[in-house]
Amino acid sequence: MRALRSVTGTVAVLDRADxxxxxxxxxxxxxxxxRAGYGAFLFHDWMQDPGFALRDPAVEGAAILVAGRNxxxxxxxxxxxxxxxxxxxxxxxxxxxxxxxxxxSIVSGLAPVVLDPGQIAEVREALRGRNELTVDLERLEVxxxxxxxxxxxxxxxxxxxxxxxxxxxxxxxxxxxxxxQYERDHTxxxxxxxxxL
Amino acid sequence: MxxxxxxxxxxxxxxxxxxxxxxPLLYVDLHLVHEVTSPQAFEGLRANGRAVxxxxxxxxxxxxxxxxxxxxxxxxxxxxxxxxxxxxCDDFGVRLLATGSGREGIVHVIGPELGLTQPGMTIVxxxxxxxxxxxxxxxxxxxxxxxxEHVLATQSLPQALPRTxxxxxxxxxxxxxxxxxxxxxxxxxxxxxxxxxxxxxYAGRPIEALSMEARMTVCNMSIEAGARxxxxxxxxxxxxxxxxxxxxxxxxxxxxxxxxxxRLRTDDGASFDRTVEVDISSLKPQVxxxxxxxxxxxxxxxxxxxxxxxxxDERDAVERALRYMDLTPGTPLVDIxxxxxxxxxxxxxxxxxxxxxxxxxxxxRVAEHVRAIVVPGSAQVKRQAEAEGLNEIFESAGFEWRRxxxxxxxxxxxxxxxxxxxxxxxxxxxxxxxxxxxxxxxLVSPAMAAAAALEGHFxxxxxxx
Numbered sequence: 001m002r003a004l005r006s007v008t009g010t011v012a013v014l015d016r017a018d019x020x021x022x023x024x025x026x027x028x029x030x031x032x033x034x035r036a037g038y039g040a041f042l043f044h045d046w047m048q049d050p051g052f053a054l055r056d057p058a059v060e061g062a063a064i065l066v067a068g069r070n071x072x073x074x075x076x077x078x079x080x081x082x083x084x085x086x087x088x089x090x091x092x093x094x095x096x097x098x099x100x101x102x103x104x105s106i107v108s109g110l111a112p113v114v115l116d117p118g119q120i121a122e123v124r125e126a127l128r129g130r131n132e133l134t135v136d137l138e139r140l141e142v143x144x145x146x147x148x149x150x151x152x153x154x155x156x157x158x159x160x161x162x163x164x165x166x167x168x169x170x171x172x173x174x175x176x177x178x179x180x181q182y183e184r185d186h187t188x189x190x191x192x193x194x195x196x197l
Numbered sequence: 198m199x200x201x202x203x204x205x206x207x208x209x210x211x212x213x214x215x216x217x218x219x220x221p222l223l224y225v226d227l228h229l230v231h232e233v234t235s236p237q238a239f240e241g242l243r244a245n246g247r248a249v250x251x252x253x254x255x256x257x258x259x260x261x262x263x264x265x266x267x268x269x270x271x272x273x274x275x276x277x278x279x280x281x282x283x284x285x286c287d288d289f290g291v292r293l294l295a296t297g298s299g300r301e302g303i304v305h306v307i308g309p310e311l312g313l314t315q316p317g318m319t320i321v322x323x324x325x326x327x328x329x330x331x332x333x334x335x336x337x338x339x340x341x342x343x344x345x346e347h348v349l350a351t352q353s354l355p356q357a358l359p360r361t362x363x364x365x366x367x368x369x370x371x372x373x374x375x376x377x378x379x380x381x382x383x384x385x386x387x388x389x390x391x392x393x394x395x396x397x398x399y400a401g402r403p404i405e406a407l408s409m410e411a412r413m414t415v416c417n418m419s420i421e422a423g424a425r426x427x428x429x430x431x432x433x434x435x436x437x438x439x440x441x442x443x444x445x446x447x448x449x450x451x452x453x454x455x456x457x458x459x460r461l462r463t464d465d466g467a468s469f470d471r472t473v474e475v476d477i478s479s480l481k482p483q484v485x486x487x488x489x490x491x492x493x494x495x496x497x498x499x500x501x502x503x504x505x506x507x508x509x510d511e512r513d514a515v516e517r518a519l520r521y522m523d524l525t526p527g528t529p530l531v532d533i534x535x536x537x538x539x540x541x542x543x544x545x546x547x548x549x550x551x552x553x554x555x556x557x558x559x560x561x562r563v564a565e566h567v568r569a570i571v572v573p574g575s576a577q578v579k580r581q582a583e584a585e586g587l588n589e590i591f592e593s594a595g596f597e598w599r600r601x602x603x604x605x606x607x608x609x610x611x612x613x614x615x616x617x618x619x620x621x622x623x624x625x626x627x628x629x630x631x632x633x634x635x636x637x638x639x640l641v642s643p644a645m646a647a648a649a650a651l652e653g654h655f656x657x658x659x660x661x662x
Contacts, residue, residue: 016517017510018389018489022628027609031262031274033236033281045630068510070390073423073489074628075607076325077234078341099393099425100325104341157220157355168343169247169350175222178214179250179353182224189226189315190444191253193292197300197311197443 002109003165007090008134009063011127014053019067020074021101025083038079039086064133066120067094072101072112081108091135093120093142106158107168111137119150137163200464202361203430204396207336207461211319213353220355226318228348229304230257230291232282233609234323238346239285251352252290256313257282259296260303262609265572265599275610289349302575302601305329305543309413310577312442316431316458321348326543326625327426328419332412333439334431334461336396339420359396360470362424363463366401368478373659375553376411377545377623377642379403380418381483381493383475389491392424395471398463399429403477409438410549417544418625421490430462484530484655485627485640487518492627494530496645496657502526521629522637523617530655535639537620538569538650539632540596542606545623545643546574548581554647555587557661563595564653570597570612572604596650608632621649 029041046052053059065084071094072080081104084092091111105112113135115123119142123133126144134143137159142150154162161168201209208223215221228251235257242249249255259282262275270276279296286293294300294307301307305326308314314330320337321327323345330337340354348354364383397419404412412429419427436455439445446454481495492515494501500519503526506512519526524533540546540554551573563569571591573579579601582588588598605612606624608631614620616635623646624631627638641649644658651661 017514020489020626020628022607022626022631026630026634027607030233030609031272031278033240033278035237035240045634070393070423073389074325074420074626076323076339076341078237078323078343081341096390096393098423100339100341104343107341107343155220155357156218157357167245168355169241169245169347172222172347172351172353172355175214175216176351178222179224179351182213183352186224188251188254189318189446190313192256192313192444193253193290195311195443197294 001165001167004090004109004111004162005138006134006136007063008132010059010061010131011064011066011133012054012059012062013066013124015068017068018070018073021072021077021080021098022074024072024080025077030077030079035082036086038083039088042083042087058131061088063088064091064093064135065089066123067092069095071097073098076100078104078108081105081110085110093123095120106161109162109165111135111162113142113152113154115142115150115152122148122150200466202463202467202469203334203398203428203461204336204361207317207319210317220357222353223319223356224353225321225348226254227313227320228255229308229320229322229327230255230345231260231304231324232278233261234342235285235345236278236281237342238349239289241346242289242349247350249289249291249349254352255291255349256294257286257291258294258301258304258307260301261603261607263296263602264610265602265604265612267600272610299576302577303543303546303603305417306547306574306578309333309409310442310575312439312444315439315445316435317461321354325420326417329413329417329543331416331419331426331428332409333435334428334458336426336428338425360394362392362395362397362471362473363469364397364399365472365474366399366403367474367476368403370403370406370477371480373644373662374480374482375642375644376407376414378480378483379477380415381485381490381640382477382480384418384422384490385493386475387422387473389421389489390423392419392422395424397422397424397427399427404429405432408549409434410547413547414544418490421625431458482642482645482658484645486522486524486530487515488521488627488629490625490627490640492518496530496655498530500524500526500528500530532654534619534654535567535621535649536618537614538567538646539605539620539622539624540643540646541572541574541604542624543574544625546572546578548578550623550643551578551582551587554643555590557644557647557658558594558596558651559590561594561651563650567650567653569595569650570599570605572599573601575601605632621646621655
């Protein structure tokens with residue numbers, strides 16, 4: 001996974017609350033068995049509308065998406081995070097996220113940054129002057145070239161995963177000793193392979 | 198030990214380790230797998246030369262993209278995805294309940310019916326409605342594909358400790374209403390983001406009075422309030438449901454299990470981070486009018502007016518939703534005509550759901566302009582319903598009787614609505630395009646879906662009972 005230390009780029013703004021993962025990547029694209037190539041289908045239905053925010057040529061190649069509260073709610077489909085990442089986004093900034101989407105993003109190399117609505121309004125105001133933003137994941141800071149600086153919080157586990165681009169399975173396997181101990185102490189309820197179903 | 202919540206007891210029992218400065222690692226007792234969110238996970242195992250750590254705790258089925266009509270899978274991509282699951286299960290030694298095995302079905306229907314879902318377990322699946330299994334006092338939540346891979350490889354997940362919310366139902370459920378009405382009302386009150394970061398525990402006399410099928414309906418929709426998991430303390434209703442099912446313990450092991458399971462209750466004096474009370478004494482059947490499950494109203498209400506919302510964001514959202522749904526403020530909900538009716542999904546396709554709907558449509562006819570389908574939640578539910586003659590009741594009334602699967606809940610197979618189609622659906626999501634691009638979904642209970650099919654528009658089902 002790509003390490004994300006700091007991201008500087010153009011910002012696209014999607015001014016809606018409760019954007020669910022069905023909108024981010026509709027179901028007809030979930031039949032693929034590959035992990036790459038979902039960017040072409042990002043916001044598929046909404047992209048049909050010429051007035052949709054991401055159709056604006058000024059935000060082509062944007063690396064940062066500013067979104068509304070509860071972004072990525074609904075379905076657990078990780079394809080939503082993959083589609084955003086494959087499209088070119090490295091960071092989403094929103095007041096809150098669907099819980100499953102947030103985790104999916106972190107393990108897919110897409111940083112879900114939380115700013116409160118007031119801070120997002122400040123960012124959007126600054127972007128009106130110049131559409132460029134830096135999201136520094138090491139310092140946990142959003143910076144605009146005109147001087148705006150906003151600190152944000154990210155738990156240490158998420159930050160480490162993103163900044164170092166860690167393989168989360170390999171990371172857990174460093175705790176294999178504890179897993180083995182747990183398994184010695186706990187009898188499994190059943191062996192599904194042996195059950196007469 | 199100090200007083201603990203049900204959630205905390207299950208959590209504590211599954212913490213593998215919790216080193217300072219890192220997330221606790223949670224052991225997973227049961228991993229449910231399906232065709233749509235697993236191919237890339239198995240591919241990840243292959244790429245890294247990893248095995249499935251505990252195939253005895255991992256079981257797969259085919260549900261999301263399978264056709265519900267007889268015959269082969271016509272959709273090439275769907276077929277390739279089903280073939281990939283079959284190959285992956287073969288290669289990694291995972292048991293697969295494939296289409297045609299007689300045990301296949303929606304993953305959240307078969308786990309409980311096979312007795313694999315048990316009190317006090319941790320259960321995950323690459324599907325957000327995994328919260329369903331919480332009805333048994335299990336901690337069950339949906340995960341993404343990377344986490345599916347992680348659980349396949351390690352049988353565990355790093356997890357931050359969630360907060361807890363108690364959702365207490367008050368009053369008595371009025372005649373003819375159902376668990377679906379209860380949970381829709383709760384979501385309307387909590388909001389679609391209100392449960393974020395929380396595990397819910399549903400409590401109160403009305404919850405205790407529910408059957409297991411109904412409790413599953415409630416827990417199923419926890420994610421629609423933003424909560425990854427919802428739980429209900431196990432009791433005699435739970436134990437009676439489980440006893441004798443294939444995965445359930447037997448003999449002395451059953452007695453031991455009961456003793457442990459009876460302790461899975463929130464202790465007196467345990468505290469929740471938040472408590473919400475939902476008074477259902479005067480609850481009416483619920484109908485969603487918008488594009489998320491929190492946009493819901495009683496059937497005797499009218500389509501809301503965006504002007505009545507003080508919060509500008511909310512007003513925008515309502516305006517957008519009404520535009521998408523093609524609804525005019527002030528229209529009585531009972532005046533909204535439907536084109537399609539879908540009875541199915543992991544929310545409402547269990548035997549009890551089908552019985553309620555069948556009882557209502559028996560001897561009546563689906564309205565001329567309505568196309569209505571019933572999709573049982575599993576092959577077993579289908580067999581049982583047929584043994585009870587429910588299929589004949591549905592078919593005589595003009596419903597199509599289908600094979601088990603997720604079907605029109607998310608429209609990954611050919612069961613999709615046409616653009617502009619309006620559907621009364623017993624499923625869980627009324628998101629834009631959920632049941633087909635441009636389609637319009639209204640979430641309701643099985644009785645309300647049946648009533649809409651008969652009347653051709655929304656109607657108070659209790660009047661038809």
